[in-house]
Amino acid sequence: MKTAFAILALASAAACNASGPDASANAASANAATAPAQATDGKPFFVTPVAQFASPWAMTFLPDGRMLVTEKAGQMLLVSADGKTKTPVSGIPAVDSDGQGGLMDVVLHPDFAQNRTVYFSYSATGPGGKGVLLARGTLAERSRRAALENVQTIFTATPFVSGSGHYSGRIAFSPDGRYLFFTNGERQKFDPAQDPKATLGKVLRLNLDGTPAAGNPLAAKGFHPAVWSYGHRNLLGIAFDAAGNLWEQEMGPKGGDELNLILPGRNYGYPIVSDGSHYDGRDIPDHDTRPEFEKYKVNWTPVISPGGLIIYSGDMFPDWKGDAFIGGLSSQALIRVDIDGTNAAKGDQWDMGERIREVEQGPDGAIWLLEDGEDGGAGQLLKLTRPS
Template sequence: MSVRLIAFTAALLASTACSAEPQRQGGGATAVSSDVTSGPQGPQVAGSNDPVPKNAPAPTARNVPATTGRANMPATPPPVAIAEMGQFDAPFAIAFLPDASLLVTEKAGALKHRAADGRVTNVGGVPAVAGGGQGGLLDVAPAPDFASSRAVYLTYAEPRPNGGSSLALMRARLEGEQLRDQRVIWRAGSDGPGGQFGAVIAFAPDGKSLFLTSGERQRFTPAQDPEQLLGKIVRLTLDGKAWPGNPMYKAGGARAMTWSSGHRNPYGLVFAPDGRLWEEEMGPRGGDELNLIEPGKNYGWPLVSNGDNYSGVEIPDHPSRPEFQAPVLWWNPVISPGGMIAYTGAMFPQYRGSLFITGLSSKSLVRVAVNGAQARAAERWDMGERIRDVAQAPDGAIWVIQDGEKGGGGKLLRLTPKG
């Protein structure tokens, strides 16, 4: 397809965000030792430690090109005032606390607490992480009842005793500037090499369960394996067990935890005000996706994608296999999506109900207007730097953080109305 040829250069620029780089083990200065053999243990599949493959499995269907839903649009200057609020070292996620202070994860293994007055301190008690590539300390999410429980959830690439790493979910209590009562409550299993952890947390609107994105670790086929938790969105209780209302709960094991399957590298997961669950994920060479997530549905990776392998080998588009859920919107050339919010604040009333998606290789912030199950690309703001994550402050301001480089290049920015 000609649009795929156009996408090649942009996809190469995205490779630092979604390339097939094996993970190297490391840890942050604040890491604490822990027994990684304790706690929940996911399935260990034969071949998990094999090198990651270069291409998706050979196509089993004739390609039927996707003709609707492409969301690319020209970038424009941001129509907002932008103020720098600090710098961080290779940050991954930002999350506001009720007092307008901010938690920031740095991939090397540090958790920072930025007070409302701008003071930044290190939080102690952070788990050891497998750093390098796309691994490290990843998402952070305060519990819905944080004001009373002080509970926070962390996702990270955990070094594993049988080789490589696994996505892990930890629950802890934030007491002052220290994590207490740390407990790993969930692991993806299928330990081994590969990036693409996903690792994003979203709480159900009623605050009684959580959703977690688990990437397929650049291994392709686990996304279609119901016995593995890779390439899935899982729904869990707040203590990491399978949610009783899940589509295959009675089947037990990985199936019991699975909410949806067929995902590649899901970096954004949010509930819209109407309760619908939206997810965005990095595609391969082209084909980044915005999906409306429904229980029990399969979104097709790696059997279908509106992008291709990095080698140039074609993957059939979604219309080739209509039994899979197609994205509502997709981008080719890629935007390399990072974090995402559904905006609900008072500071920008014109944006209420919109999704904001950060762009890494595209160096952008993308606004998507949502109406029920429908979505349309509305704006793409040229931010000039790779944007990793986005958060809505208690006052309704939009905060973003740049991807940055080691040494403090990740700028924290506050977006407010001009004038």
């Protein structure tokens, strides 16, 4: 396990701002609500509140240090680096935000600096029920306004089913920028995770236009041509490490949250195996009983309810370079996993006092968190920095 950093007692104060399209109104709001300094409570980082959002879901950094932040109800915001200005981004399709649905992940095209293309996921209602979709558009800014133009839905989960749970919808680009990996949850329906024709309960590999990538490992066996791996539950984090390994986290049922190393064509076993149990108390055989299924690298019981995932690559926290950071929802925690090549072990778990939906790495190596703001409530954007 890696060494922790020196601990200081107090965090810096920062503005905690309400949302709105007008820059001056945002600035006034920032001046009116100054966040108090926060004690680290034994944590090896300062915690600085930066802004507030209504049930935020995901964020990503632009090359100039600004951010795009999604809110569950269907709004995307272009946010200044200091959090004081929030500009609504128009052009987002209609979103079904019932239950676990909403406007979800947001990720920049690998060549965003040249093409201004933004990818995002959202849930919608359609024939047969509801599902998760992948879309992209071009970010345009004019006269203090922002919009996604030429928005296209480029991939749709199949099939659409009833209910409003386990959409997943996380996005990651391969290190070479050629492919897009997209997670589809099993929608609390269990069996689709093993159904070769469904995309539900799967990690998918797509071309950048949303079509299934050639050479996916299971297409010749009769699977949907986009499937990269299967036997998953609710996949709320996916990220590549510096060596090109793909890591994924998912919620187990009653117990059995997982961090997985994703290998092409592998079956991760759900719902046939899980180290958790059904919510009604019925047992599910553990992974060790069925060695033909790919086993998790780290497992949590009691659950942490994993949200966002990053593999840290910055210089601000050098002892943590290469480790995984996971947002904990029910655990209200930030979790560090010590990664060593293709192996992983539990590291630290810091109580953050609120549900953590998203984790991101900032341009300077700071770690940024989005609180969940459950049921439309205010979720803070927090910046974690190393004590000097």
